[in-house]
Amino acid sequence: MENTASTFPAHRTAASIREFWDQRARQFGADARATLRETHLRDLEVRIMLSRLRRLKPARVLDAGCGNGWSTRQYALAMPRTQFVGADFSSAMIEHAARHSPPNCLFVVADVMDASTLPPGPFDVVMTQRCIQNVPGWENQKKAIRNLLKLRAPHGVAMLMECSRDGVEQLNRLRVFLGMSPIEGIEPWHNTFLRDARMIEEFGARIDYFSSTYMFLAKVVHKRLSAIARHLPPLGRFGYDRLYLIR
Secondary structure, three states: OOOOOOOOOOOOOOOHHHHHHHHHHHHHHHOOOHHHHHHHHHHHHHHHHHHHHHHHOOOHHHHOOOOHHHHHHHHHHHHOOOEEEEEEEEHHHHHHHHHHOOOOOOEEOOOOOOOOOOOOOOEEEEEEOOOHHOOOHHHHHHHHHHHHHHHHHEEEEEEEEEEEEHHHHHHHHHHHOOOOOOOOOOOOOOOOOOHHHHHHHHHHHEEEEOOHHHHHHHHOOHHHHHHOOOOOOOOOOOEEEEEEEEO
């Protein structure tokens, strides 16, 4: 059954999700594993996002749902002339982020569901990495995305790196076809993965299947190939980690 604003499990509330991330902050501190334990996939995400940022050469970037700021710091250090603002609803995460902030990077506590808490725009780029999927239900997710889009500069772009439920189903269909067991638990309790058709219809999103090669090699062939797969270019439309581009 689809997760919507009215059907997602009762325990999957904004408060319970925030508490989950507060606990992760206490467990991992400033470590990259605080927001994603799959380190090779994280490296791929950062490389792809950084390559796009460098092409765009933005003056100001908002990283919404930045967690403990690990990725945000990588971008800020690589692009010292760009001002980065990292925002997250977990004060525990932001506490760790602020302790390791480069000069061109500011971290603030803010909730994508509450526009009044978000830092003032305009931003040339508004980006996320697995932020919107932590908002429970599609109706709430639409509101969060709209809040972010309002912060864009006139010619700004939104780059939402989020997980796709379509991608999960595609991956597991292939595994079953090949005689393998489906991978259970890809979509954790605190997440609501996105539907591609909804993102296209509602926001005119264009999808970059940047993780396709990685996902095929690491999730279908063998997980030990992930270290190599993160360096290879994407082929085809595969993988559940996708980049939704909205102009």
